[in-house]
């Protein structure tokens with residue numbers, strides 16, 4: 651008898667497990683941060699967020715015990731904000747950024763958000779593509795927002811997160827990710 655092999659399952663990257671970020675994760679998060687952004691948050695920004703900001707929710711994505719991604723949101727009543735998201739460079743292109751973004755959106759929605767915003771560098775096409783895939787549109791430009799090179803920030807926004815249109819969109823994207 652011939653063994654049935656599903657070629658996709660051989661190539662599929664290991665599953666990303668997402669859990670709340672804790673203080674002991676910050677050293678690894680800082681390494682990914684340094685490899686991902688030209689201006690980085692200091693380590694104490696993450697600890698302050700975890701310890702003192704009641705509106706903030708931060709998560710790490712792990713393969714086994716190794717942290718390869720992280721992300722955070724603020725949720726203020728119906729308003730929410732993606733504060734950061736990054737994947738370790740060697741693990742990019744495996745849908746981990748997308749899985750983390752979907753998780754952040756789910757968290758914002760279950761915590762009551764109806765809309766969500768973020769800032770992204772004008773030159774960051776990769777991130778902008780990811781956000782557009784999830785229904786974000788550009789709403790304004792903050793001129794010279796980034797202090798290192800005075801680059802503009804594009805403000806992106808997605809609204810009516812609890813409406814059936816957006817729910818269907820998320821479900822379709824979720825199914826494709828799980829496919």
Ligand SMILES: CC(C)(COP(=O)(O)OP(=O)(O)OC[C@H]1O[C@@H](n2cnc3c(N)ncnc32)[C@H](O)[C@@H]1OP(=O)(O)O)[C@@H](O)C(=O)NCCC(=O)NCCS
Pocket residue numbers: 686687735736737738741742743744745746747748749769770771774775776777779780781783
């Ligand atoms: C942005 C980031 C989180 C994306 O994570 P990733 O795991 O590499 O991306 P994924 O494999 O999940 O790809 C998801 C989507 O992102 C976009 N994308 C990813 N890689 C891309 C590339 N090389 N070129 C263009 N678009 C790309 C696409 O829309 C893609 O979906 P598609 O393949 O169906 O078109 C990651 O590149 C990163 O950490 N960048 C540095 C930090 C950063 O810029 N964070 C955002 C700050 S606003």
